[in-house]
Amino acid sequence: MKKGLLATLLFAFSLCCFSQDNSKIIDSLKHIIFNKPSDSIKIKAFSDLCWYYRNVSTDSALNYGDKALQLSKNTMNLSGEAQAYNDIGIIHYGLADYDSAIKSYQKALDIRFKLKDSLGVAALYNKIGLVHQNTFKMDSALFYATKALRVYEDKNRPRYVALIKNNIANIYKGLKQYDKALHLHLDMARVNENNKDFLALTKSYNNIANAYLFLNDTVKSVDFYQKSIDLAETYNYKRELAALYNNYGNVLLGQKQYDKAVDLNTRSLKLREELKDNFGVSSTSLHLAGLYLNLKDLPKAKGYLYSGMRLAESFDGNELKLDAYDKMSSYYAYQLKPDSVIYYKELFKALKDTIFSKQVIKEVAEVQEKYNTAEREKKILSQRADIAEKELDINKKNTQLLGLVLAIILLSSLAYLIYYQQQLKNKRLKKESELKEALVKIETQNRLQEQRLNISRDLHDNIGAQLTFVISSIENLQYGFKIKDYKVTEKLKRISDFTRETIHELRDTIWAMNKNDITLEDLQIRISNFVKKANAYSEKTKFEFRVEEGLKSDIKFSSVTGMSIYRVIQEATNNAFKYAEAKKVSVKINQVSTGILVNIEDDGKGFDTELVIKGNGLNNMRKRAEIIEADFKIESEANKGTRVILAVSL
Incomplete structure (x- = not known):
């Protein structure tokens, strides 16, 4: 145990110590x-x-x-x-x-x-959107990001709302709607500053710098890149640093500060390789290739070009492949190899046309579907008009002969339809009411379960840790200060033993709180463990636990009922050991017609049930039985042992 x-x-x-290695x-x-x-x-x-x-x-x-x-x-x-x-x-x-x-x-x-799990669904929407964003499918990326945003807004999760809005702003950037992207990023930066969320703020500054760069405001772009780099270096955000070195290196490339640009992109590549970020490694490799092309260092440019291009092709990164093919044509132009230039120019054009064609095909399909729907509706209306005209002719021809019969049939049919529709409506309303009640119950149970889990975690992480610290402190006092006073030593030992027992009690409580219901099998395992521990603790008293053969192990109790049964057994067993000086204690669980019967018997010195003063132990057992509406009885005589009976209805 x-x-x-x-x-x-x-x-x-x-799980809590993220800062350690x-x-x-x-x-x-x-x-x-x-x-x-x-x-x-x-x-x-x-x-x-x-x-x-x-x-x-x-x-x-x-x-x-x-x-x-x-x-x-x-x-x-x-x-x-x-x-x-x-x-x-x-x-x-x-x-x-x-x-x-x-x-x-x-x-x-x-x-x-x-x-x-709506929050789990929202997180996956966001991840799927990021995949589409990386493969340059911006319409799908925006679709999933928006779905995630709606969930987080409904659940009032401001931090996640900010993160999703950042992603949406990046999608707008991919769609070249830079003003929209900048507006969203600036809003999110203010939120992150107020919340002191430095990781999110680092990302916001980077995104703002990118947006200003696309809007040709290099001064503001450089300012925000530097702010973002300072934060990332302060808090060692490696993934963000990799992106920032890459992005800022491109700005320096535009300013023809090639040596600084090469240094930053090389640092970015090293970080991305360390993080095993294949997309980032491909992107930065292609940036370095462009830098070395500008420096006319063709051997280095070729190495980075091929590694970046092959990696982009391996995961079908369309945007990166376009960049790679474009730079490849430039590289072979420097090499004066027109055939290779033409080859990569054609690859570039074909890929670009494919991306454009897919979008056009999708839009044409949407228009065609709208047209087909309109045509079908027109055809249906025409058919309905023809049918109505034919029915009118038939009715005119037969009105005089069958008028009375038709009137009776129509009235009867109308009455039946009204009755039938009313019945359907009543059934629907009843089902809706039942469904609403079920949903309310489920929602209430989910909230209760979440509260139980939160309380159990707090008990475990806070009180459990504090009790463990108390034990450790007592042991340190005993061995560190070499206390020789017997009374002090015994007092410290009693405090330590009491604290250890409290930890075990706390663990039992957490076990029960973490369950909606407790099966008989769960209870049997718990009692068996307790009996094993009792046997190991006592050499004079033998503890025995038996369950009737054939008793169904899948019988379920509520967490309160299961825990109350366990506590009654525990209290009765402890009393037999501590006060009755029993040599044998047995716990038996039998099935009866109304439920289960729990017997705890000992051969101890017993007591007169009429004369004994009921202490906390006996009162606690009675109160637990009352809470779960179970029958509780104690049979005992002096020198003839004690029997505790608990009958629990199912």
Whole structure:
């Protein structure tokens, strides 16, 4: 039990300490897995290993992502499965393997929809939009970014609203709507300044600098680049620094400060290679190639050109491929090789035409669909007119002969239709009412579960850590100051033992709070662990736990009922051990017609139930039984042992 508690504490600690070295976090996560924790904790550990390995070893990252995915599928953990697909998609995105990234994101999105996790859905919309942005599909990028923005605005998440608006502004930049992009970036910079969100502010300054550059205001552009670089260097934002060195290097290229431009782009390339950012490596390589073309250093230009172009072709980065083909034609023009110049010029033109053609085809298809819809509606109206005319002729010919019969049929039909429609309306209203009630219940349960999880995390992270600190402090006092006074030593030992017991009690409470319901199997495991611990603690008293054969292990209790049963067993067992001087304590769970029957018996010295003063222990057991509406009874005689009976209805 101690090992399990330490593993859980280490897991929570490892998730919070982002500032420490990744290798230490990775080692601590592997240690958690080595201790064989519960499946849910193991899934979280695998998922975190996937995340922390992404900048160390992509193979290892994908391996742990697959482990998290398989374990989630095997244990029907939909939340873990969605997170695993999300993490795997991020790894593929970093490798610029955009097809694989989209597939993983889409699978995660489908599960998030099933879980009704609106914030998770919004995050995936944003990621899918970024993939489309990197492949220069700006209409799709804007579509997904806007969907993400609506969710974050509805959920009142201002930080994420700011991030999405930054992305939308970058999409406007890709669509060459630079005024719109600048306006959004300036607004977001003010929000980030007020919130003191320095990472977001670094990105905003970079985006503002880019927008001013496209609007030909180089002075303001350089000013914001420098502000952004200062922030990124202060807080060691490597990914942002890589982009900033690259962007500012291009400005220096335009100012013909080639040496400084080469230095910044070289630093950018090194960072992007370290981050395994294939898209960024391709972009910066092509920028360096352009710089060396300007410096007439053709061998270096060729090396960067080919590496940048091949990488762009590997992940189908259309915008980068256009840049590569354009620079290749310039390179071969310097080499006086017209055939190669023509070859790359044609590649450039063909790709540009393809991008344009796809857009035109899409727009034509949309127009054609609108036209087809209009034609179909016209045809339907014409057919309806013909049918109406024919029916009118028939009615005129048969009015005199069948007027009375038709009137009766029409009246009867009308009455039936009115009755039938009313019945349908009543059913629909009833179903809508039931659905609303169900949705309200589900929403209430979700809020309660979220509150329970938040409280349990606070208990675990704050109170648990503080109690552990108390134990450590007492041990330090005992061994550091070499206290010899027996009374002081015993007092410190009692405080330490009490604190340890409190930690175990806290862990039991957190266990119950984290569950909507508790199965009999869960309860059986918990009681078995408690009995094992009691046997290990006491040499004089033997503890025994039995469950009736054939008792269904999937019987479910509410978290309150399950915890109350466990606490009654725990209290009764402790009383037998501490006060009754029992040599044997047995716990039995049997099934009865109305539910289950729990018996806790001991062979201790017993007591007179009429004369004994009911202390906190007996009162606590009675109160717990009253809370869950269970029958509670204590049978005891002096020197004949004690029997505690708890009958719980299902």
